[in-house]
Structure formats: structure tokens, C-alpha cells
Amino acid sequence: MADRGERAATGRALAMLAPAYLWLLFAVFLPLAAMAWFSLLSDLPLRGREWHLTLANYRAFLDSPAYPALLWKSLRIAAVVTLLCLVAGFPCALVLARVIRGRSREALLLLVILPFWSNALVRVFSWTILLRPGGVLDAALSAVLPGEVRLGLAFTETAVVIGLVHSYVPYVILTAYLALQAIDQSLIEAARALGAGRLRILRRILLPLALPGLIAGAVLVFVPVAGSFMEPRLLGGRMGTTFGTVIEDQFVAVFNWPLGAALSFILLAVVLGILAAASPALRRSLG
Amino acid sequence: MTRLLAAVAAAALVAPAALADEIRVLNWQGYGTDADWAVAAFTAATGHTVVHDYFTSEQEMLTRLRTNPGAYDVVLINSAFTPQAAAEGLIRPIDPALVPNLANVDPALFANEDLNPGGVLMGVPWTWGLTSFAVNTNDFPEPPDSLAVFWDPAWKGRVSIRDDALEAVQFAALALGQDINAIDDLDAVRAKLAALMPQIATFWSSENDWNQNMASGLFAVATYWSGSAARSISEGLPIAFVVPEEGAIGWLDGLSVPASSTRVEAAHAFIDWMIDPEFYIRWDAEGAPATSNTLAAAALPETSFNRAVLGDPEVVARVQFMRPVDDATREAYLLLWQELKAAQ
Structure with a gap:
């Protein structure tokens, strides 16, 4: 009797999980598997083309110094962007979660989420208008300060970082906000009763308890930024070639899907490797 | 009397139909040959009607020629692909006698290496x-x-x-x-x-x-x-x-006649119309690439980009075609x- 009930429960669980897993199978696993297959081919298996299995696409990564150099550049930019997102996002989340109450908090949260509602391309284009020589930023500074101000930010790596931080900081704010909001107010009151100052409360209670949220936010930022191509292309000018733009070129410009797929999987492997290497430290801080 | 009239009327109806062909043109969509006014003018002048079919890539164009023999009478081929099409036997040599306007085509374009694989004109220079x-x-x-x-x-x-x-x-x-x-x-x-x-x-x-x-x-x-x-x-x-x-x-587009075409004369007549100054002047006003016909370029308004900047044969002579x-x-x-x- 109990056995049958258990089996029925398992069946119900399966029925409820099935759509999600089927969706994952079709939307994630199959395309990834197709790409993994492409990455091992010498040419796209189209009509009239000769192809065979090969590892040459992966070897191509090592044959040219350009690919490792660009991968390093992409990872470096991703690290800087992640750090800046944390530095900018945490105080914002702190104020939202612990200081502001009521309707104004809702309004501010909405403002944080608002950029998500606009097209990413539009956001990046607006930065090109702001940053270009003689653009909005230069014009505004020239109006306030004496002389013609030329920041020279357009088409530099700094411009790429600015654009990426703007695009990804909401992830950190939202994850940190959720973590901070979940902290029991009585903990803080107890700390205060025991004579802890604001800084000590921040360091000993808020930061450690918000850490899972910050780490989740950092991962959410680091992984896509490492593969980003649109922001570097539009904001970086001639400095904007990254591992992501090289992969995009293989797919879009030269129709070399096998090499593009192989480069994508190398990026995926490196990012997973970084996360795996960091995971003991992360687990300790989360535990 | 009535019978005679009827016979004459019938003959009048049948005669042009016997001479008129329906030619089929293979091109990019919206690229000159399929302009309504151009087709209408051609039909009015020759009696031939024109039907279009389109490709979306050069490879597709070649595949269509290979797999549909006899289906097309005029095809647009970028000069970079003309030697391949000629080598595969997909297109036939142009008969210059049937294209009087060839006399006014820029000599550098007329002699373009790729349009003359093996020294034979296989495509009429059209636009560049x-x-x-x-x-x-x-x-x-x-x-x-x-x-x-x-x-x-x-x-x-x-x-x-x-x-x-x-x-x-x-x-x-x-x-x-x-x-x-x-x-x-x-x-x-x-x-x-x-x-x-x-x-x-x-x-x-x-x-x-x-x-x-x-x-x-x-x-x-x-x-x-x-x-x-x-x-x-x-x-x-x-x-x-x-x-x-x-x-x-530079890039250069030519018009060719498929080897399998059954309406060769009408196809040549259409190509002749395509490099006719009258056709080009109207097309230029709608925004056309440069013409191969020096008379057509010279007949454009002086302000036209295709005359002022590209109309000089000196310019064509300096171009390296891809x-x-x-x-x-x-x-x-x-x-x-x-x-x-x-x-x-």
C-alpha cells in the first residue's frame, strides 16, 4: 500500500519534471551536442563538401599566438568587469535592502531592472553616442570646464569595460539584494545591542551573510562577459577584438563553423576550469 | 468578305504569337531586370514576355543552372563566377551580332578576363x-x-x-x-x-x-x-x-545565356535592352550601380554620381576587378x- 503510494508520487514527480527536462534536452543539450560534433569536423557536412573527423580545429587554437592572447584578454576584461560590478553593485543593493523602505524601494528596484527591458544593442549604442569624441560627455564637460575637453574614451578598452559594467551590474544588485533582504533584522539589533559599530556590522554580519548572493552575481557576470562580442565590437573600435568577436567572425564572416565551435568549447572549458578551481574557496565561504 | 477579314484578323493574332517567346531570367530580386517598366517596354518593343526567377547566393544560382537545364534563358553571373560556369558548360558564348549595344560597352569591361574565359565572350558586362x-x-x-x-x-x-x-x-x-x-x-x-x-x-x-x-x-x-x-x-x-x-x-556583373536555353535570340534581345542607354538612364534615376555602356553613362545628367565619378573610362581602366x-x-x-x- 505504502509502496504503491510512493510509486505514484514518483510518477507525479516525473510527470511534473518531464517538461523541464525535455525542454533542457531540446534547447540546451542537443544544440550543444551538435556544436561539439561540428567542432570535430574538417568542414561543414553540406552537399558537395568533403569532410572527416579531425582535431585540427582545436590545434588551430595553439598554432596561432593570436587565439591564446585574445582568450587572455577576454578573461582579463571579464575579471575587471566582475570586480567593478561587485564594487558598484553591493552598496546599491545594501541601500535598497536595508535603508530604503516602502514604495520608494519598489520604484528604485524598478529603475535597476529597467535597463533589462531595453534592447542590449540600444544600450551599447547609447554609450557610443556618449563617449565618442565631441559626443555628449565631452560636450557636457566642455560646457562646465574651461577649454575643450577630450576624454578620449571612445574606442578604448576602458569604453568596453564601461559598457559591460553598465550591462551586467543589475545581476549583482539583484542577487545581492535578495541575500541582504533575507538577513534577520534581529541579528543586526543584537549586534548593535552588543555595541558593534556600523562598519563592524557590515564586515562581520552583512558581508558574510550576503556572500552567496555576491558569488552568484559574480558568476552570472563573469561567464557571459568572458564570451561577449557585441560590446567590444561596438565600443572598442580597433581595440575591441576579443575571443568572442573572433568566434563570431568564424560563424558569421567566414562560415567556418567547425573552428568557431572548437573555439567556443575551449572558452567553455577554460571558464568551467576557472569556476572549478575557485569552487573550494567558494564552498568554504558559502558553507 | 467577312471570311477574308476573319482570316486576316486570325493571322494578325497568330503571327506575333509565333514570333514572341517567353524568356525566363534568373537574377537577384529587385536588381534591374525585373523592374515593371523595363519588362513592359521590352515586351512592347519585341513582343517577348519575361518571367523572373530569383537566387539568393551565387552557389544557388550555379546549382539551379546545373539541375534545371532548359529552365532559363538569361542569367546574371558575377564575373568572378563566370569562368566556373563556362568551364562546367552551363553557359554559351554570346553572339555579338545579336547585341548591337555591345559596340558602346567600355573596352576594358568588354575585354575583362573573367567574362572572356578562353578568349570567348561568355557574359555581357552589365553593371559594376x-x-x-x-x-x-x-x-x-x-x-x-x-x-x-x-x-x-x-x-x-x-x-x-x-x-x-x-x-x-x-x-x-x-x-x-x-x-x-x-x-x-x-x-x-x-x-x-x-x-x-x-x-x-x-x-x-x-x-x-x-x-x-x-x-x-x-x-x-x-x-x-x-x-x-x-x-x-x-x-x-x-x-x-x-x-x-x-x-x-571592383566587382563586375555580367549577363549570360545558359547553354540549355531554347530562346537564344530573345535572350540576346533582352540582354541588349539591359545595356541600352534608354533603360539605364531610367534605372539610374532609381538608384543603379555603374553601367558598362559608356554612351549610357555619358547620357546621364551631369550631377549623376554614375556619370560624374564613375563615368570616365579612365576610372574603369584603373580598377582591379575581383x-x-x-x-x-x-x-x-x-x-x-x-x-x-x-x-x-
Whole structure:
């Protein structure tokens, strides 16, 4: 009797999980598997083309110094962007979660989420208008300060970082906000009763308890930024070639899907490797 | 009497029908041959009717010719693909006697190597265009006449080229005086592009992008396409398109008759109409690429881009027309270009 009930429960669980897993199978696993297959081919298996299995696409990564150099550049930019997102996002989340109450908090949260509602391309284009020589930023500074101000930010790596931080900081704010909001107010009151100052409360209670949220936010930022191509292309000018733009070129410009797929999987492997290497430290801080 | 009239009427009805053919044209959609007025004028003049079919890539065009023998009578082939089509026996030699307007076609285009594989004219030169460069006339009251302006330190940070490996490599080869279709010194090209990099503000990617950067004053000098330049000028952008003394990179489209065509005379008549000045003058007003017919170019209004900038046979003589590029070469160029960009 109990056995049958258990089996029925398992069946119900399966029925409820099935759509999600089927969706994952079709939307994630199959395309990834197709790409993994492409990455091992010498040419796209189209009509009239000769192809065979090969590892040459992966070897191509090592044959040219350009690919490792660009991968390093992409990872470096991703690290800087992640750090800046944390530095900018945490105080914002702190104020939202612990200081502001009521309707104004809702309004501010909405403002944080608002950029998500606009097209990413539009956001990046607006930065090109702001940053270009003689653009909005230069014009505004020239109006306030004496002389013609030329920041020279357009088409530099700094411009790429600015654009990426703007695009990804909401992830950190939202994850940190959720973590901070979940902290029991009585903990803080107890700390205060025991004579802890604001800084000590921040360091000993808020930061450690918000850490899972910050780490989740950092991962959410680091992984896509490492593969980003649109922001570097539009904001970086001639400095904007990254591992992501090289992969995009293989797919879009030269129709070399096998090499593009192989480069994508190398990026995926490196990012997973970084996360795996960091995971003991992360687990300790989360535990 | 009534019977006689009826017979005459019947003969009148039948006679043109016997001479009139329906020709089938294979082309890109919206590319000149299928303009309503052009087809109507052709039908009115010859009695032949025209049906269109379209391709979306050169490979598709070749596949259609291979798999549908007899289905087409006129086909548009970019000169880079004409030798391949001729070698596969897909197209037949043009009969110049049936295309009187050929007499007015620019001699350089008429003798184009790719349109004359094996010394036989296999495609009638129809339209062409250039990749060259344009300057902002606010910065250049007098347009420069050499590609050296791209490397001039005076314009550092206000120069742009397109982020395209093939175009970049061919552009540098042109500046070095090399044959863009047989680059023999790739190291020199690499060094030339490496020297160009610090000059560049940003790469441009689309016509719209180009226009914005030129309008905002970011670009002073940038590579550009002739068709796009004509549009930008007509929109009022203060630019001048330059075909420098080093020459420019050109593309050339020809009209051919498939080997399997059963209406060869009508097909030639249609091709003749396509290079007729009367057809071209009207097409130019709607925005056309440059014509192969020197009479047609000369008959355009003086303000027309296709007459003022591209109408001079001297310009055509300087152009290096693009030939087919094989995959290995393409990949070598891409690698060179990526290494240069990665080194920034």
C-alpha cells in the first residue's frame, strides 16, 4: 500500500519534471551536442563538401599566438568587469535592502531592472553616442570646464569595460539584494545591542551573510562577459577584438563553423576550469 | 468578305504569337531586370514576355543552372563566377551580332578576363561597382588622389576601414601596387596594415554606421563602396568619393545565356535592352550601380554620381576587378587580419 503510494508520487514527480527536462534536452543539450560534433569536423557536412573527423580545429587554437592572447584578454576584461560590478553593485543593493523602505524601494528596484527591458544593442549604442569624441560627455564637460575637453574614451578598452559594467551590474544588485533582504533584522539589533559599530556590522554580519548572493552575481557576470562580442565590437573600435568577436567572425564572416565551435568549447572549458578551481574557496565561504 | 477579314484578323493574332517567346531570367530580386517598366517596354518593343526567377547566393544560382537545364534563358553571373560556369558548360558564348549595344560597352569591361574565359565572350558586362574610399569635404576641400592619405600622420585617429579580412588585405595590396588577385608579398601587406592600425579610429561595419561616423566628424577618410557613396551623397552627407591613382577594387556583373536555353535570340534581345542607354538612364534615376555602356553613362545628367565619378573610362581602366578567392587564401587572410587585431 505504502509502496504503491510512493510509486505514484514518483510518477507525479516525473510527470511534473518531464517538461523541464525535455525542454533542457531540446534547447540546451542537443544544440550543444551538435556544436561539439561540428567542432570535430574538417568542414561543414553540406552537399558537395568533403569532410572527416579531425582535431585540427582545436590545434588551430595553439598554432596561432593570436587565439591564446585574445582568450587572455577576454578573461582579463571579464575579471575587471566582475570586480567593478561587485564594487558598484553591493552598496546599491545594501541601500535598497536595508535603508530604503516602502514604495520608494519598489520604484528604485524598478529603475535597476529597467535597463533589462531595453534592447542590449540600444544600450551599447547609447554609450557610443556618449563617449565618442565631441559626443555628449565631452560636450557636457566642455560646457562646465574651461577649454575643450577630450576624454578620449571612445574606442578604448576602458569604453568596453564601461559598457559591460553598465550591462551586467543589475545581476549583482539583484542577487545581492535578495541575500541582504533575507538577513534577520534581529541579528543586526543584537549586534548593535552588543555595541558593534556600523562598519563592524557590515564586515562581520552583512558581508558574510550576503556572500552567496555576491558569488552568484559574480558568476552570472563573469561567464557571459568572458564570451561577449557585441560590446567590444561596438565600443572598442580597433581595440575591441576579443575571443568572442573572433568566434563570431568564424560563424558569421567566414562560415567556418567547425573552428568557431572548437573555439567556443575551449572558452567553455577554460571558464568551467576557472569556476572549478575557485569552487573550494567558494564552498568554504558559502558553507 | 467577312471570311477574308476573319482570316486576316486570325493571322494578325497568330503571327506575333509565333514570333514572341517567353524568356525566363534568373537574377537577384529587385536588381534591374525585373523592374515593371523595363519588362513592359521590352515586351512592347519585341513582343517577348519575361518571367523572373530569383537566387539568393551565387552557389544557388550555379546549382539551379546545373539541375534545371532548359529552365532559363538569361542569367546574371558575377564575373568572378563566370569562368566556373563556362568551364562546367552551363553557359554559351554570346553572339555579338545579336547585341548591337555591345559596340558602346567600355573596352576594358568588354575585354575583362573573367567574362572572356578562353578568349570567348561568355557574359555581357552589365553593371559594376567599386570599393575605394571617401573623404569628408569639410576636412578635404580638395580630395586627395592617393591612398597614402590613410597613412598620413595628420589624420591619425580619423581614419577607418571595414572590419573585413579580405577587403583589408586587398586594400593594403592596392596601396603597395600589388595585384589584388595574386598577392605575392603577403609580409609587405602585413607590415602595411600594421602601420595603418594606429591611424584607425574604429572599424566601420555597415553603411548606416559609416554615415553616422562621417556625419559626426569622427571619420575624415574611410574606405567605402561606390553604391553606398552615391546614396550618402544624395542624402546630403558632405563627402567625396575618390578613385585614387593606385586604383580601386571592383566587382563586375555580367549577363549570360545558359547553354540549355531554347530562346537564344530573345535572350540576346533582352540582354541588349539591359545595356541600352534608354533603360539605364531610367534605372539610374532609381538608384543603379555603374553601367558598362559608356554612351549610357555619358547620357546621364551631369550631377549623376554614375556619370560624374564613375563615368570616365579612365576610372574603369584603373580598377582591379575581383577574381574568385579560394577558401585556403581566405583563411590565410583572416588569420593575418586577426593576428593584427589581436596585437592591438
